[in-house]
Amino acid sequence: MIRTTAISLAVFSALICLSAQAEGYKLFEQSVSSMGNAYAGRGAQLTDASLVYSNPAAITKLDGTQLTGGLTLISAKTNYGNAQAQSANGQSVVGRTEGANSLNELVPFVFYADKLNNNISWGIGFYVPFGLSSDYDNDFVGRYFADETAIQVLSLQPSIGYNLNKHWSVGAGISINRAAGTLSKYKDHSGLCELGEQTTNAMFGAPVYNAAYCNSHYEVEGDDIAFGYTLGIHAEPLDGTLLALMYHSAIRFNLKGDSVITNAPITGANVVGNLNFMVVAPHLPAIDLSTGKLASQSKLTEASQLALTTPASAAFSVDQQLTKALSVQFSAVWTQWSEFQSIDIVSNDANPSISLNTQTAANLNNEGQIGYIPEYWHNVWGFAVGATYQYQPDITLKAGMAYDENPISTSHKTARIPTDDRLWITVGTHWQLNQHLSFDIAYGYLFTGDVSVNEHEYNVQNERLYQSGYQADYRNKGQLFSLGASYSF
Numbered sequence: 001m002i003r004t005t006a007i008s009l010a011v012f013s014a015l016i017c018l019s020a021q022a023e024g025y026k027l028f029e030q031s032v033s034s035m036g037n038a039y040a041g042r043g044a045q046l047t048d049a050s051l052v053y054s055n056p057a058a059i060t061k062l063d064g065t066q067l068t069g070g071l072t073l074i075s076a077k078t079n080y081g082n083a084q085a086q087s088a089n090g091q092s093v094v095g096r097t098e099g100a101n102s103l104n105e106l107v108p109f110v111f112y113a114d115k116l117n118n119n120i121s122w123g124i125g126f127y128v129p130f131g132l133s134s135d136y137d138n139d140f141v142g143r144y145f146a147d148e149t150a151i152q153v154l155s156l157q158p159s160i161g162y163n164l165n166k167h168w169s170v171g172a173g174i175s176i177n178r179a180a181g182t183l184s185k186y187k188d189h190s191g192l193c194e195l196g197e198q199t200t201n202a203m204f205g206a207p208v209y210n211a212a213y214c215n216s217h218y219e220v221e222g223d224d225i226a227f228g229y230t231l232g233i234h235a236e237p238l239d240g241t242l243l244a245l246m247y248h249s250a251i252r253f254n255l256k257g258d259s260v261i262t263n264a265p266i267t268g269a270n271v272v273g274n275l276n277f278m279v280v281a282p283h284l285p286a287i288d289l290s291t292g293k294l295a296s297q298s299k300l301t302e303a304s305q306l307a308l309t310t311p312a313s314a315a316f317s318v319d320q321q322l323t324k325a326l327s328v329q330f331s332a333v334w335t336q337w338s339e340f341q342s343i344d345i346v347s348n349d350a351n352p353s354i355s356l357n358t359q360t361a362a363n364l365n366n367e368g369q370i371g372y373i374p375e376y377w378h379n380v381w382g383f384a385v386g387a388t389y390q391y392q393p394d395i396t397l398k399a400g401m402a403y404d405e406n407p408i409s410t411s412h413k414t415a416r417i418p419t420d421d422r423l424w425i426t427v428g429t430h431w432q433l434n435q436h437l438s439f440d441i442a443y444g445y446l447f448t449g450d451v452s453v454n455e456h457e458y459n460v461q462n463e464r465l466y467q468s469g470y471q472a473d474y475r476n477k478g479q480l481f482s483l484g485a486s487y488s489f
Contacts, residue, residue, distance in 0.1 A: 026129065026130055026310075026311070026313075026335065027107060027128055027129055027130060027131055029072035029074070029107040029109070029128070029480070029482065030050055030053050030054070030109045030125075030127040030128075030129070031047065031048070031050035031053075031054065031070075031109070031484070032070045032072070032428070032440040032441070032442050032482040032483060032484030033047040033048055033050065033398075033428070033430060033440045033442075033484065033486075034047060034050065034054070035072070035426055035428060035442040035444060035480070035482050036386075036388075036398030036399070036400065036426060036427065036428020036429070036430070036440065036441075036442040037329050037384070037386030037387070037388060037398050037399070037400035037426070037428070038384045038385070038386055038399075038400025038401055038402040038424065038425065038426040038444070039331060039384050039386075039400070039402065040317070040329035040330055040331045040384035040385050040386030040400045040402065041242075041317050041318060041319040041329025041330065041331060041386060042054050042055075042244075042315070042317055042331055042384075043055030043058060043232065043234070043244035043246045043315065043317045043331075044058070044234065044242040044243055044244035044317035044318055044319040044329070045242065045317070045319040045327075045329060045388075046058060046061050046062065046242070046319075048062075048066055048068040048111070048438075048440075048484075048486040049062065049066040049067060049068035049111035049112055049113035049123060049125070049486065050068050050109065050111050050125070051111075051113070051123075052111045052112070052113055052123035052124065052125040052157065052159045052173065053109075053111065053125050053127055053157055053159075053173070053230065054232075054246065055171065055232035055234060055244050055246045055317075056123070056159035056160060056161045056171025056172055056173045056230060056231075056232045057161050057162075057169045057170050057171035057232035057233050057234040057244070058161070058169070058171070058232065058234040058244065059113045059121045059122075059123050059159065059161045059171065060115075060119070060120075060121045060161040060162065060163045060169045060171070060234070061169070061234065062113055062121065063488065064114075064115070064488055064489060065112075065113070065114040065115070065488065065489040066111075066112070066113045066114075066486055066487070066488050066489070067110075067111070067112050067486065067487045067489070068110070068111045068112075068113075068484065068485070068486040068487075069108075069109065069110040069111070069484065069485060070108070070109055070110075070440070070482060070483060070484025070485065071106050071107065071108050071482070071483055071484075072106070072107045072480055072481070072482040073104065073105070073106055073107075073480065073481045073482070074103060074104070074105045074106075074107060074478065074480055075103070075104050075478065075479045075480070075481070076102070076103045076446070076476070076477065076478030076479070077100055077101070077102045077103070077476070077477055077478070078100065078101045078134075078418065078474060078475070078476050079098075079099075079100045079474065079475045079476075080098060080099060080100070080101075080418070080472045080473065080474050080475075081097070081098040081472065081473050082097070082098070082471075082472060082473045083096075083097040083098060083140075083141050083142060083470070083471070083472035083473075084097065084141060084470075084471050084472070085141045085142050085144065085145070085468075085469065085470045085471075086467055086468055086469045086470075087144070087188050087190075087191035087193075087194045087467075087468055088188050088189075088190045088191050088465075088466035088467060088468045089190055089191035089194070089195075089466075089467060090191075090467035090468075091191045091194040091195070092194070093141050093142075093143075093144065093188075093194060094141070094194075095139045095140055095141030095142075095143060096137055096139045096140050096141055097141050099136075099137060099140065101134050101135065101136060103133060103134065105131075105133060107128050107131070108126075108127075108128065109125065109126065109127040109128070110125065110126050110127075111123060111124070111125035111126075111127075112124055112125070118163070119162060119163040120160065120161070120162055120163075121160070121161045122158070122159065122160045122161070123158070123159050123160075123161075124156070124157065124158045124159070125156070125157050125159070126154070126155070126156050127155055127157070128152065128153065128154060128155070129153055129155050129177070129310075130151065130152075130153035130179070130310055131151055131152045131153060133149065133150040133151070134148070134149045134150075134416075135147070135148045135149070136148070136415075138186075141470075142415045142455075142470040142472065143185065143186040144185060144186055144187070144188040144468065144470075145185060145414065145415045145416075145455055145470045146185055146414070146415040146416045147184040147185045147186060147217075148182065148183070148184045148219075149181075149182070149183055149184075149416060150181060150182045151179070151180070151181040151182075152179070152180055152181070153177055153178070153179045153310070154177070154178050155175045155176065155177045155178075155228075156175065156176045157173045157174065157175040157176070157230065158173060158174060159171060159172065159173030159174075159230065160172060160173070161232075161234075167235055167236050167237060168233070168234070168235050169233070169234045169235075170231075170232065170233055170234075171230075171231070171232045171233075171234070172229065172230065172231050172232070173229065173230040174227060174228075174229050174230075175227065175228045175229065175230065175251075176225065176227060177225065177226050177227070177228060177251050177253075178223065178224070178225050179223060179224055179225075179226070179253045179255060179308070179310075180221075180222070180223040180255075181221070181222055181223070181255065182219065182220070182221045183219065183220050183221075184217060184218060184219040184220075185217075185218055186215075186216065186217055186218070187216035187217060187218050187261060187263075187264065188468060189213055189216060189264065189265050190466075192213045192265065192285070192294075193213050193214040193216075196209075197209040197211075200294070204280060204287070204294075206287075206292075207292070208287055208292065208293050208294050209293065209294065210285075210293040210294040210295075210296055212263040212296050213263060213265060213294070213296065215262070215263055216261065216262060216263040216264055216265075216296075217261070217262050217263070218259070218260070218261050219259075219260050220257060220258065220259045220260070220304065220345065220371075221257040221258060222255030222256055222257035222304075222305065222306055223255060223256070223257060224253040224254050224255045224256065226251050226252055226253045226254075227251070228248070228249045228250070228251040228310075229248075229249045230246065230247065230248050230249070231246070231247045232244065232245070232246045232247075233245045233246075240320065240321035240327075241318070241319075241320055241321070242318070242319040242320075243316075243317070243318055244315075244316070244317040244318075245314075245315070245316055245317075246314065246315045246316075246317075247312070247313070247314045247315075248312060248313045248314075249312050250309050250310060250311055250312040250336065250339060251309070251310045252307070252308075252309050253307070253308045253309070253310070254305055254306070254307050254308075255305060255306045255307075255308055256303070256304070256305045256348070257303075257304065257305075258301050258302065258303055258304065259301070259302050259303075259304045259345065259354055259370050259371075260299065260300065260301050261297075261299070261300045261354055262298060262299050262300075263296050263297070263298065264296060264297045264300055265285040265294065265295065265296055265297075266285060266286050266288075266295035266296060266297055267282065267283060267284065267285060267286065268280060268281055268282045268283070268284055268285070268286045269282035269283065270286075271286050271295070275289075276288070276289055276290065277289060277295055300353045300354050301353065302347055302349045302352055302353050302354040302355060302370065303347070303348050303349040304345050304346060304347055304348060304349070304370050305345075305346060305348050306343065306344065306345050306346075307344065308343075309339045309340070311335050311336045311337050311339060311340065312335075312336045312339075313333060313334060313335045313336065314333070314334045315331060315332065315333040315334070316331065316332050317329070317330065317331040317332075318330045318331075324390070325389055325390040325391075326387065326388070326389050326390075327387070327388045328385070328386065328387050328388075329384075329385065329386040329387070329388065329400070330383075330384070330385050330386075331382075331383070331384045332381065332382070332383050333381065333382040333383075333384075334379065334380075334381055335379065335380050335381075335382070335407070336379055337377040337378060337379055337380055337407035338377060338378055338379045340375050340377040340407075341374075341375055341376055341377070342372065342373060342374050342375050342376075342460075343371070343372065343373040343375060344369065344371070344372055344460070345369070345370040345371035345372070346368045346369055346370060347359075347368040347369075347370055348368075352368070354370055355368050355369065355370050358370050358371070363459065363465065364459045364460055364465075365459040365460055365461060365463075366459075366460040369460060372458065372459065372460050373414075373458075374412065374458055374462055375408075375412060376409065376412055377407040377408055377412075378407055378409065379407070380404070380405035380406070380407045381405055382402065382403065382404040382405060383402065383403050384400055384401065384402035384403075385400065385401055385402075386398065386399060386400030386401070387399055387400070393432075394431060394432040394433070395429065395430070395431055395432075396429065396430040396431075396432075397427075397428075397429055398426075398427065398428040398429065398430065398442070399425075399426065399427050399428070400425070400426045400427075401423070401424070401425045401426075402423070402424055402425075402426075403421070403422070403423050404421065404422050404423075404424075405421055406419055406420050406421045406422070413451060413452075413453050413454075413455075414453060414455045414470075415453060415455060415470055415472070418451045418453050418472075418474035418476070419448065419451060419476065420448050420449040420450070420451050420476075421448070421449065422446055422447065422448040423446075423447045423448070424444055424445060424446045424447060425444065425445055425447075426442055426443065426444040426445075426480075427442070427443055428440060428441060428442035428443070428482075429441050429442075435488070436487055436488050436489070437485065437486070437487050437488075438485065438486045439483070439484070439485050440482070440483070440484040440485070440486075441482065441483055441484075442480070442481075442482040443479070443480065443481055443482070444479065444480040444482075445478075445479050445480075446476070446477060446478040446479070447477075448476045448477070450473060450474065450475050451473070451474040451475075451476070452471075452472075452473050452474075453470065453471060453472050453473075453474060454469070454470075454471050455469065455470040455471075456468065456469050456470075
């Protein structure tokens with residue numbers, strides 16, 4: 001049977017390694033001052049207006065009105081080697097077996113915080129909580145599993161904080177989030193491309209080979225707007241000891257867009273009785289009588305949607321002053337990745353085209369199903385420690401180290417998600433230029449283990465489809481460069 005199964009909208013499980021400080025596809029780059037400590041003590045340490053996002057309760061402890069903004073450059077590379085792939089019929093796929101994906105992206109943020117009175121403070125911020133991008137070469141041997149991927153979530157969050165008393169404060173924020181993403185890959189139509197011209201012509205007994213099948217391509221785009229919330233507690237139970245407890249809610253998106261396939265085969269079953277085509281067999285491509293070649297559809301488009309939930313997280317942080325000049329920080333973060341069990345692209349088109357084939361029992365085996373990828377991510381913990389030293393009255397030095405557990409089990413690592421547990425170190429500097437203006441600079445480097453991928457395709461019952469597969473070894477590395485500024489009015 002000619003296979004036109006479209007991979008689902010894996011923009012939300014895609015090449016996570018290229019987000020150098022990402023746990024899953026979550027970004028932490030909303031604060032340069034916190035990055036210097038590897039985000040240890042975040043939400044407890046009284047830094048700047050970026051607390052509007054990390055811990056709204058702590059903005060009550062800021063002095064006056066503050067405006068904070070910054071940029072982080074994520075520079076990351078994923079090297080792959082020993083790559084090989086098999087088509088749906090088990091034939092070897094010809095293509096690039098080693099190479100690299102590089103990413104250089106700027107992640108911006110800006111926050112504003114102010115006091116309404118001695119007990120109530122408010123703020124608003126714009127930031128990027130989730131995002132990544134990647135693009136394999138067109139001749140990549142695993143192109144039937146991954147090509148281009150991009151995702152971006154933009155958030156706008158107003159927050160409010162309230163002092164319960166001198167030592168305790170609470171806060172909350174509501175975020176408005178827009179998610180948009182793009183996924184593409186090349187299509188493997190039962191190994192028609194791998195059969196080659198000579199074998200195809202011999203099979204049909206005529207020179208009917210159609211090279212367009214080797215350029216059959218799938219792309220899907222989707223976007224949505226959804227709401228989330230943040231809750232926070234800040235406390236100073238003892239002089240010099242700052243504590244924070246924070247919760248960021250899950251955000252539920254229903255991304256809608258179009259699935260598009262180019263150069264898909266037209267099978268005989270679809271054109272029986274049509275005088276423009278010669279039908280050899282119902283399950284084989286028909287012959288287009290106008291060209292004398294195997295028939296192909298130049299473009300198929302179907303409206304589709306994907307339900308996506310970005311994970312909830314809870315964090316506990318401590319900022320402990322040891323001496324007048326030295327303090328240490330600690331954070332523990334729990335992320336509920338277990339909600340990410342699978343990726344499902346389903347049709348919402350009144351006149352379906354792609355799903356007429358992909359939903360069949362021989363393919364994804366579910367009505368309206370355009371794509372499916374099992375994920376089965378699990379909840380994870382991340383830990384960070386840091387130190388802050390007041391080197392001079394106007395210069396503060398920072399350093400930190402963090403460990404992030406990988407939410408993806410070995411059996412579900414793919415060309416789009418070739419990651420492992422990661423360890424990263426950071427250093428940073430805070431420079432108080434004058435009583436109003438300050439600057440922060442931070443640098444981070446990522447260490448991660450080597451990863452082996454052995455990927456296959458499945459229907460919605462998690463039964464393996466066809467003989468297609470992809471195997472490769474991956475090595476990831478990343479660096480971050482951040483620059484921020486704060487102005488107090």
